[in-house]
Amino acid sequence: MGATEDRTPRAARSGGWLWLALLALVAALLLSVACGKFPLDVGQIVASLFARLTGSASPLPETAEAVIWNVRLPRVVAGVIVGAALGVAGAAFQGMFRNPLVSPDILGVSAGCGLGASLAILVGASVGTVAAVAFAGGLVAVSLVTWVAAGAREHEPVLVMVLAGVAVSALLGAGISMVKLLADPTVQLPAITFWLLGGLNAVTWADLRYAAPIALVALLPMWLWRWRINLLTLPDDEAAALGTHVAQLRLLVVTAATLMTAAAVAMSGIVGWVGLVVPHVARLVVGPEFGRLLPMSLLCGAVFVVLADTLARTVAPIELPLSVLTSMVGVPVFLWLLGRRRQPG
Amino acid sequence: MSSLLRAEGLAFGYPGRRVGTDLDLDIAQGEVLCLLGPNGCGKSTLFKTLLGLIPALKGRALLAGRALGDYTRREIAHLVAYVPQAQTGTFAYTVEDIVVMGRAARVGLLAAPSRSDRRMASEALRRLGIQHLASRPYTEVSGGERQLALIARALAQEASLLVMDEPTASLDFGNQVRVLNEISSLRQQGISAFLSTHQPDHALRVGDRFALMKSGRLLACGRAPEVMTPQRLAQLYDVSPAEFAKAPHP
Numbered sequence: 001m002g003a004t005e006d007r008t009p010r011a012a013r014s015g016g017w018l019w020l021a022l023l024a025l026v027a028a029l030l031l032s033v034a035c036g037k038f039p040l041d042v043g044q045i046v047a048s049l050f051a052r053l054t055g056s057a058s059p060l061p062e063t064a065e066a067v068i069w070n071v072r073l074p075r076v077v078a079g080v081i082v083g084a085a086l087g088v089a090g091a092a093f094q095g096m097f098r099n100p101l102v103s104p105d106i107l108g109v110s111a112g113c114g115l116g117a118s119l120a121i122l123v124g125a126s127v128g129t130v131a132a133v134a135f136a137g138g139l140v141a142v143s144l145v146t147w148v149a150a151g152a153r154e155h156e157p158v159l160v161m162v163l164a165g166v167a168v169s170a171l172l173g174a175g176i177s178m179v180k181l182l183a184d185p186t187v188q189l190p191a192i193t194f195w196l197l198g199g200l201n202a203v204t205w206a207d208l209r210y211a212a213p214i215a216l217v218a219l220l221p222m223w224l225w226r227w228r229i230n231l232l233t234l235p236d237d238e239a240a241a242l243g244t245h246v247a248q249l250r251l252l253v254v255t256a257a258t259l260m261t262a263a264a265v266a267m268s269g270i271v272g273w274v275g276l277v278v279p280h281v282a283r284l285v286v287g288p289e290f291g292r293l294l295p296m297s298l299l300c301g302a303v304f305v306v307l308a309d310t311l312a313r314t315v316a317p318i319e320l321p322l323s324v325l326t327s328m329v330g331v332p333v334f335l336w337l338l339g340r341r342r343q344p345g
Numbered sequence: 346m347s348s349l350l351r352a353e354g355l356a357f358g359y360p361g362r363r364v365g366t367d368l369d370l371d372i373a374q375g376e377v378l379c380l381l382g383p384n385g386c387g388k389s390t391l392f393k394t395l396l397g398l399i400p401a402l403k404g405r406a407l408l409a410g411r412a413l414g415d416y417t418r419r420e421i422a423h424l425v426a427y428v429p430q431a432q433t434g435t436f437a438y439t440v441e442d443i444v445v446m447g448r449a450a451r452v453g454l455l456a457a458p459s460r461s462d463r464r465m466a467s468e469a470l471r472r473l474g475i476q477h478l479a480s481r482p483y484t485e486v487s488g489g490e491r492q493l494a495l496i497a498r499a500l501a502q503e504a505s506l507l508v509m510d511e512p513t514a515s516l517d518f519g520n521q522v523r524v525l526n527e528i529s530s531l532r533q534q535g536i537s538a539f540l541s542t543h544q545p546d547h548a549l550r551v552g553d554r555f556a557l558m559k560s561g562r563l564l565a566c567g568r569a570p571e572v573m574t575p576q577r578l579a580q581l582y583d584v585s586p587a588e589f590a591k592a593p594h595p
Contacts, residue, residue: 095436098435098436099435225455226457228449228454228455230438231449233434233438237393238427238429240396241421241425241426241427242427242450243419243422244418283436283437287438288437289438289442
């Protein structure tokens with residue numbers, strides 16, 4: 001009988017989908033490195049990679065090497081990190097808040113990063129400092145929300161967190177407007193605006209040296225606790241009666257999701273809709289079980305951002321802001337999902 | 346008979362809002378205690394207190410002879426399972442996924458359920474006659490089937506006592522009978538139940554002893570002949586004994 005087998009049909013089917021998503025990611029990576037003002041073909045990319053891995057001399061001209069290794073690859077890797085982080089954080093938050101309309105921004109991390117970055121740009125800080133202050137701003141915002149929510153013991157904790165997150169985000173948004181008003185309109189204001197729109201055009205290997213380890217470290221507890229995180233989708237009383245320390249587990253998820261989101265946003269600016277739409281699509285194919293949803297959201301998020309960024313730098317003579325593209329794709333997909341009948345199985 | 350769960354002079358509720366007071370209860374191993382009382386009399390808050398989800402305001406609750414407060418969440422879950430009233434759920438977990446969550450207190454902190462955990466979940470589904478629902482989404486089965494799935498989850502938890510909040514409330518007649526029979530058959534295997542119900546006849550069908558609760562206090566607690574009398578039940582629900590006699594009950 002099917003149900004008594006170790007792997008349910010759904011788990012087996014999900015395995016297939018995960019491999020497919022991994023293939024799609026590899027294809028997206030190759031496509032993204034190949035496309036641009038200086039077109040390359042896949043053979044050249046593979047040859048260059050092979051040469052680096054084996055330590056032999058690359059058969060490619062120096063310009064092509066520079067385009068691959070200094071221009072495109074850091075950007076593509078950044079796309080993977082941003083998409084993966086937002087996808088995973090979104091999936092975890094939607095489960096934890098028992099609400100499929102929640103995005104990783106819900107506790108104010110993006111608004112905090114935004115205010116941090118705007119302030120840093122206002123005082124004329126270097127690119128690296130802007131990212132660092134943005135990261136810190138995101139963490140401070142979420143800590144503030146968590147602290148306020150912990151004080152309000154009389155209410156449902158999840159609801160208080162959402163409300164506190166919305167309120168703190170609004171306050172930080174007002175702060176960002178204030179900074180924009182004070183900013184020098186010729187240099188600083190455009191810099192702030194572009195930062196808030198999000199993009200990977202300025203990413204270098206140096207940025208990735210910080211963002212990648214933070215995102216990976218934050219991913220680790222999510223992966224280790226992946227089965228138990230499912231219990232957070234139950235009402236608190238039920239999860240607690242099943243033997244779970246709900247508050248501790250929730251804090252773990254908030255910390256991990258905030259770290260990975262802040263690391264991503266500090267590097268890319270605010271990239272909208274990824275964290276909301278990607279988990280929906282992932283859930284549609286592998287179901288809500290977090291052990292399967294996490295890798296699927298990670299892969300889908302990475303594919304989505306890498307492809308969107310490729311479009312952002314190739315479709316128009318000027319580079320489009322990444323967030324504009326992710327919204328233009330993400331919102332219709334989201335509306336289509338809303339209108340769609342829920343599928344059994 | 347040894348006492349599994351015992352409340353002595355218990356006052357319960359929330360800080361600043363006392364729901365019930367002066368409550369003494371005792372549930373023995375293998376015993377079914379039914380709790381009856383009007384809506385809002387504090388049944389659910391009492392359950393939460395006895396599950397260790399909210400601290401007692403006064404008095405004490407003992408689980409297997411030890412104060413409830415001295416247990417970890419995990420240890421409580423080894424002894425007591427909670428069967429809440431089924432809600433729809435937000436995400437389309439399969440019924441099997443939901444039942445396997447009953448193993449949470451038995452699997453390692455970082456582990457996922459093993460093959461044998463999954464087997465226990467399947468066995469629990471089979472016992473309640475809903476194995477055909479295993480791979481159906483929990484959000485799309487009927488309310489009665491969800492309630493059965495939650496009972497299956499409690500069975501998968503392997504607890505000695507099931508605390509059940511109106512387990513028959515949302516079920517059709519056939520499922521009510523199935524749930525009540527299941528409670529009786531668990532009792533024969535030495536598993537206790539503490540359940541609330543609005544149906545005196547359901548209580549009489551499965552209960553060993555009966556507790557009547559009104560405004561946070563026990564009116565009576567004991568065996569059917571002393572407790573489940575028309576006079577007492579009429580007093581419990583604020584209806585006249587004549588009206589109560591008219592209502593269909595055994």
